[in-house]
Amino acid sequence: MINSTAPTAAYKQPVSVLVLIYGTDGRILLLERADRPGFWQSVTGSLEAGETPFQAALREVGEETGLQQTATQALYDWQHSSEYEIYAHWRHRYAPGVTRNTEHVFSLQVPANSAICLAAKEHIAWGWYDLPTAAAKVFSPSNRDALLALPQYWPL
Template sequence: MGRSYKQPVSVLVVIYTLDLQVLLLERADQPGLWQSVTGSRDGEETLLQTAVREVAEETGLETQCFQLSDWGYQNTFSIYPQWRHRYAPGITENTEHVFGLMLPKILPIIVSPREHLGYTWLSVEAAAEKCFSPSNAEAIRRLIR
């Protein structure tokens, strides 16, 4: 059986509340790097299925209880060098499809310890400032535009 590489197609899910508190997760593999829910598509799943799965895996939230929406745009960016080994040789770019998940209020989160060290809820601007990824920060700022 050959090596299973990640697909260079992913989702970014900005989780936020009605009063615009934004959830950020701290990466376990890079302490100090904060982000929204992200993850690569598995197999033939749709992007919506990827978003639902990643939110459940990374936060314990069931998206069907809330308002999950496809924001209708994507970002293509260079894969950070420290993560290129996860992709097939020669793959240097990823296309990230952006979704939002609106919650009625701040809810308890159950992080996957394999992926994240912890979480925080921040205002839009504070969350955008704390994100290490420019495309993630831009997606968060869209909440106030």
């Protein structure tokens, strides 16, 4: 007899990181989502089992941009988190009934015009933008709020 029961996919944890990457020239790196063209954002991602927010931020930066070595040296933990409602079109990724996510904020300064290597399954484009343009371009209010707060954290 063949067992036709497929394993249940693991749900995402409702705890994530947001990493604002900016160049030494003050321009902000944004990524365009592959699953939602036109949705621009900073680096984001949910924590995996056993990860701390800092470890998740390092992993996500490496996976989404290829900037792993730089991140290890310069990732800054804001010691700040916010809670927001998960968009309805992404709730299927979470356990039934989960509607809110806690997001931990980090920033990372890199050399201006650093080369970016996108995770093709996650993003289709990237660009460097001045702060007002970046804040207006991102779809997420929490991303926008963090970008607007970024100047108090950067060493420019």
